[in-house]
Amino acid sequence: MPSMELHSSSATFASFSRSLLSFQRDPDDLQQEPAGGIQEQGIDAFQLHVADLFAELSSAGGDNILSLLWIRKLLDAFLFCQEEFRFILLNNRHLLSRSPMDRLISDFYDRSVKALDLCNAIRDGIEQVRQWEKHMEIVLIALDPRQSFITQGQIRRAEKALIDLALFIHDEKESSSVLVQRNRSFCRQQRAAAHCRSFSWSVSRSWSATKQLQAIGNNIYVPRSHEVVATSGLANSVFTMNSLLHFVMWVLVAAIPCQDRGLQAHFSILKSFPWGSSVISLHERIMEESKKRERKKSVGLLKEIHQLEKCTRRLLQLTESVDQLPEGKEVEMIRQEVLGLGDVYNSMNEELILLERQVRDVFHEIVRSRIEGLDCLHKPE
Template sequence: MPATDYQGSFLGRISIRRNQVWSMEGNHEHEIEDLEFFQKHVADRFSVLLSSQTSDEIPTDPLLSISWLRKLLDTFLCCEAEFKAILMMGRDTSQILKPPLDRLIPELLERTVKALDICNAITNGIESVRHYQKFAEIAVTALKIRPIGDGQVKRARRALNSLVTAMTTEDKDGNNYTRTWSFGRRGSASGNNKVTGQLRSLSWSVAKNWSAARQLHAMTTNLVAPRGGETLGLALPVYVMSSVMLFVMWAMVAAIPCQERSGLATHFPVPKQFAWAHSMISLHEKISEEWKKKEKKGSAGLLAEMQKMEKLGQSLIDFADSFQFPAEDEKVEEVATQVAELAETCRKMEEGLGPLQLQIREVFHRIVRSRAEILDLLEATGKLSAPIM
């Protein structure tokens, strides 16, 4: 069943049950069933993302390509909708004020704040990718002219040198990043910073020592797998959703230029014992191996289109460095093929980066809304459970 179909079925079932009266025993059985369905849907969605990379055929959506990242964000949005339904619909909401949820929910809300900051950083990082694309387009325009002469080769070389230099230099001090942020750093999980009504943000300028890697590492704080009886209650979906959010933010940071990502490959502490995590862990291992290779020489990111652009750019620089007029016909044909590939890569970026940026914004707004709804629920439940004076 397609993801949207079984999501609709899942949410519909919970919505119907919300308006029905169940015995305590029957209600508990249905809650357990919901948890099992949620874990299965998480497993299925990440299995699809992984299976597209393990086929013998060339994947239509290469790992960490723009199209693959958009599917990853779709997966996050589907998982988040089902998680919120489990947490807030058709159950005794006073559970969230009792251990261990009285601790786990505030920790989840704190992770969402860090995820919002990462979404903003990634959105700005996409602007750097657009900058790389412009260099590549200048080179494509120059090298398409026939016959190839010294003037256009020199112009292409300048653009390609700028492209490769920008893509292979890790920006550690953040001087090229202009960022606005979602919430203040302190008290971010409290009701004081809750966003209600129209969506708005509390903006602040990023410090030069802000680190995407440290932000991700902070998201793992207190992220401990539930044990024993906790696996039968709401502690499990909170842990699952925290893990999904962590992986999605980690993969986006690995793909898109982002400030200070040293040691990025180490941040994913989900044990292999959970069936829902198998594909997610396999994807993490694949991306980590690629990151370790690129980190040694410095890299703007693992976005598939950027890696393709870097490879072609370096090859065309080699051609430009050895160019002598008139160029040999065989060499001209080889360059024409590479220029066509670079042009196609630029086209994919031109068509895909805008929708990707909008999708990241959608993820940002979804997290903001869900966070506000959970805070409302905590506030309302707290008032209802307070003793009547």
């Protein structure tokens, strides 16, 4: 079953967590280690840990990619990687102030600051999706599938909520739904347009998620051989975290409604690393999904948004076709679609809160890592 494919990754995450805990030794103890001991072992093991985690993420079935559960797994993997990277830096603090490590780590922390803005924008996008639940609740109450009959008033009430949902789910500039266009009234169009222009309440109206992603991805390059040697391999760890930071932020922007979102990004330089093929495969699969005709106008590629879009469209078609009281087959068709909408509602209601907490955790972990890293950079042992 598809769901089992995604849940199977929990064993890998648990195993990685145990290895991370065993790696987190007191920095004072490390002074007793011989040169080339645990520090180099940790640096080498880090690449393999990242490869294992992203191989699991890449092995998820097509129906699971970009689901709320899968994105939460992605953030789990990123947090694990960020945590191990933080300890690698602490355990090799004597290298941080040396060239070229000082420049590499400073560039990484500059990218991290830009990622914090994206975390804020994504959290606002998650909150915006949660606001859609109010309209979903109206539909679910008005067209309660337990009812034996549906009145015209219930249909009209549900239809208004469905129209608002349709406007929110689609990019206002490109939306061409006949049903939605025909039923726009009471300034809904103006409200939806304002909604789509600025999903993020924490940033200015001129802020762009696309430009922020481009800024994070600019000048990420595979370390040169002399840089790897001069940093005892630490340059490869920095490159890995630069790439993961860029990729994870890109996935969040692709999936979640966000101000001026765009998917232009390149990850081809990752092929020489053990985790590179998995990241490239995920990037290609997500891009293929974004090019599907039914996904091009959506404000986010999140699986649950797509499910909501389909339920909304079908329910609008059914309610539009009802001129009088629905009976028999019409009631059953509406009932089935409402049940599907209820499934999407339950999934969002349970998972969005957890996802929001994880994005907050990512934000705080980036801040903590940056503070500790800069402290080591400016106050080397």
